[in-house]
Amino acid sequence: MDYLSESTRLLYSQLLSQCLHAAAPNGRGLSFVKKDIKGTTQWYLQLTVGSNKTQHYIGPDSEAVQNLIKNEKQLWEKAKPDRQNREQLVTMLVSGGAHAVSSAEARIFEIIERAGAFLVGGVLVGSHAFSLYGNMLGINWPTKVIQTHDVDIASETHIALALRNKPINLKQTLLDADMGFIEVPALDRKSPSTSFRIQGKQLSVDVLTPLIGKPTSKPILIESLNTYAEPLRFLDYLLQDTQPAVIVNKAGILVNVPSPARYALHKLVSSIRRPPAMQTKTLKDNDQAELLLTVLLEDRPGDIQIAYEAAQEMPDKFVQQMQSGINNLSKDVRTKLFDYIN
Numbered sequence: 001m002d003y004l005s006e007s008t009r010l011l012y013s014q015l016l017s018q019c020l021h022a023a024a025p026n027g028r029g030l031s032f033v034k035k036d037i038k039g040t041t042q043w044y045l046q047l048t049v050g051s052n053k054t055q056h057y058i059g060p061d062s063e064a065v066q067n068l069i070k071n072e073k074q075l076w077e078k079a080k081p082d083r084q085n086r087e088q089l090v091t092m093l094v095s096g097g098a099h100a101v102s103s104a105e106a107r108i109f110e111i112i113e114r115a116g117a118f119l120v121g122g123v124l125v126g127s128h129a130f131s132l133y134g135n136m137l138g139i140n141w142p143t144k145v146i147q148t149h150d151v152d153i154a155s156e157t158h159i160a161l162a163l164r165n166k167p168i169n170l171k172q173t174l175l176d177a178d179m180g181f182i183e184v185p186a187l188d189r190k191s192p193s194t195s196f197r198i199q200g201k202q203l204s205v206d207v208l209t210p211l212i213g214k215p216t217s218k219p220i221l222i223e224s225l226n227t228y229a230e231p232l233r234f235l236d237y238l239l240q241d242t243q244p245a246v247i248v249n250k251a252g253i254l255v256n257v258p259s260p261a262r263y264a265l266h267k268l269v270s271s272i273r274r275p276p277a278m279q280t281k282t283l284k285d286n287d288q289a290e291l292l293l294t295v296l297l298e299d300r301p302g303d304i305q306i307a308y309e310a311a312q313e314m315p316d317k318f319v320q321q322m323q324s325g326i327n328n329l330s331k332d333v334r335t336k337l338f339d340y341i342n
Helices: 006-020 063-095 103-114 127-137 157-161 170-175 235-239 260-273 276-299 301-311 316-327 331-341
Strands: 030-037 040-049 052-060 123-125 150-154 181-183 195-198 204-211 220-222 227-233 242-247 253-258
Touching: 006 063, 006 242, 006 253, 030 063, 052 063, 103 253, 123 127, 123 235, 127 242, 127 253, 127 260, 127 276, 204 220, 204 235, 227 235, 235 260, 253 260, 260 276, 260 301, 260 316, 276 301, 276 316, 276 331, 301 316, 301 331, 316 331
Parallel strands: 123 253, 150 204, 204 227
Antiparallel strands: 030 040, 040 052, 123 150, 181 195, 195 204, 220 227, 242 253
16 A cells, blocks of 8 residues: 655645536537427527437527527636646546546446536445545555445435425436446336446446335435435445545546545444355455555544544444444554544
C-alpha cells in the first residue's frame, strides 16, 4: 500500500472541485429538434442516452423560444473549456497512478449520473466505493481488494417524499442505454428485479435500500427512481454520512460515497453477517476494513471516533457484530483502534 504523490493528490482535489462547481451544462446528449405540425413550427429538446431518445416540448417557434435556444447553446459552448480541462486532469491523474475505472464501467456510471440517481440521494457502496477511497485519501490500494464486477447503488426510501413530482426511471434508463442491460430475475419470480447486468460481460448494477423493521426479502419501491431495491439490514448506517467523490474517467463523474470510517466499521459487521459459503467475500471485507482503518488511524483518527460513536446508536446486534469484527483485525490495528476509541 503506497501513498500517491502530493501532486496527484492535488490534481484529484482540483477535479473534484471542478465537478462540484460545474458552471454550466455541457450539452452532451442534448439537441434541439424542430417539427412542422399542422402548418406550425414547434421546438423540442431531445435527450439521447444510448439508443434511447426522449423529446420534451419547449413551445411554438417565436423570437422568445429562439432566444432561449440560442442562450442555452451559448451555455454549452461556455462549458466546453471546463470539460476539456477536466479531461486533462483525468489524463494527468491516470499518469500519476490514480485509480481509474474501465471505459465500460465509466459508461454505466455516466448513465446512472445522468439519470439523476446521485442527485436524489443515491450512494455508491461496495468495492467500487472502496476503490474511490484510494483517490480520496491519496492511497494506491492493492489490486486484490478493489477487483469487482458489481456496481452497487444504495438509496434511502424516504427521498421520494422530497422528489415525488419528479420521478426518475432508473430502470428504464439502464434497459434503454444500448449497452445490453437485461433484468436479472429475482429468486421469487413474482418479485420485481433489483439487479441489472450486461449480456456477455461480468458487470451488473444492484439497487439496494436499508431494511427497517421486520425482516423481509420483498423488494422495496424507490419512488424517486421508479426502481425496486433489495432491502439490506444496517445499510442505513452507511447512508447517514455521505461524501462526494469523483470517478476518474472521461471528464470526471460525480458520485456519492459513504464516509470512509463508516464504510470500514460497516465492513466489519458485514464480515460477521456473511454465511460460511461466502468466505471469500468475508476475507475481502476484513481486508478492506483493515486497510481503511490503518490509513485513517494514521491520517484521520477523528473520523473513526465520529463513526464509532454513531455506531453506538445502532441496534445492539450491529454493535455486537462490529466488536466481533474488530476482534478479527490484526493485533497491531486492533490495539491501535482500541487505544483510540477507549
